[in-house]
Amino acid sequence: MTKFRPKYITFDCYGTLTNFQMAEAAQKIYGGQLDPARMAQFVKNFAAYRLDEILGDWKPYNEVLHNAVERTCRRNGVAFRAEDARSIYETVPSWGPHRDVPAGLAKVAKEIPLVILSNAMNEQIMHNVEKLGAPFHAVFTAQQANAYKPRFKAFEYMFDMLGCNPEDVLHCSSSFRYDLMSAYDLGIKHKVWVNRGHEPANPYYEYTEIKDISGLPGVVGL
Incomplete structure (x- = not known):
């Protein structure tokens, strides 16, 4: 995947952006x-x-x-x-972002709308999002979707709310089990794996690997 410019960059939050503790x-x-x-x-x-x-x-x-x-x-x-x-x-x-997150997000947010799809409760998520250092077009929770990732229903809720299709987004996550396996099965062709060390690499799922969010602007040609 080289310099794909999606309609939205969609993110997992906890673990990928927020330091999951x-x-x-x-x-x-x-x-x-x-x-x-x-x-x-x-x-x-x-x-x-x-x-x-x-x-x-x-x-x-x-x-x-x-x-x-x-x-x-x-x-x-x-x-x-x-x-x-x-x-x-x-x-x-109380959890804040990984150190690499604010600068990397701020750079891509200037050009592409950012979206979060998180296994979160409405009462908690914005406390974490406010610490990420960049504006988000939308933040969707499992509570709103009435389903947690990796269930397809959570992703389908996000697509419905954005009015877009799987091929329109770039989905970014540090987890295969929660995000990238389902993204692959749903036809999200453009995926980024942030290698935070949570899980081993699995090239079957056709992603671009970055070590942290500082590498994301280069994926979309910024």
């Missing part, structure tokens, strides 16, 4: 109870249960986290407290 939040609560190896396993299980919790019908993200924390605690032999899960949920609005 769910593991750190869990470490703060449970690190005193678990040795490093067990804590690493706890974090791995926690990520897996969060994904499993969003694959069905939509439910509020505080319930997603409550259930995921409870299941992770049970699997790892740790006492579960509802207030711990709530405290993790309440940290989300």
Whole structure:
């Protein structure tokens, strides 16, 4: 993919733009109870249960986290407290961007409308978006779509709201499992993988790789 100029650049937010700190939040609560190896396993299980919790019908993200924390605690032999899960949920609005994000976004925002499609709650997302340092044409949430990514319904809601087709956008994410696999299946031909180290490369899904958002302007010829 070389210098494609889309109608919109669409983004995943948490992990791609916002520094996703769910593991750190869990470490703060449970690190005193678990040795490093067990804590690493706890974090791995926690990520897996969060994904499993969003694959069905939509439910509020505080319930997603409550259930995921409870299941992770049970699997790892740790006492579960509802207030711990709530405290993790309440940290989300405080998260800021990766250091490379504001300058890279600001450059492309001058030429191409930016859009976020996030597995977020309406009450939280704008606290994070306001820290990104660039204007966004639209911000869509799982709560609005009544579905979480990687479900197609979330992406289809975004297309309907923008009045565009998959081939009109460039979708940018650091995650294959949440974004780029579904984007591929839905016919989004232009995809960017931001290699934040969350997941291994998978060239099957036909993307352009960048190490961070500073590389995005070059993808669209800016």
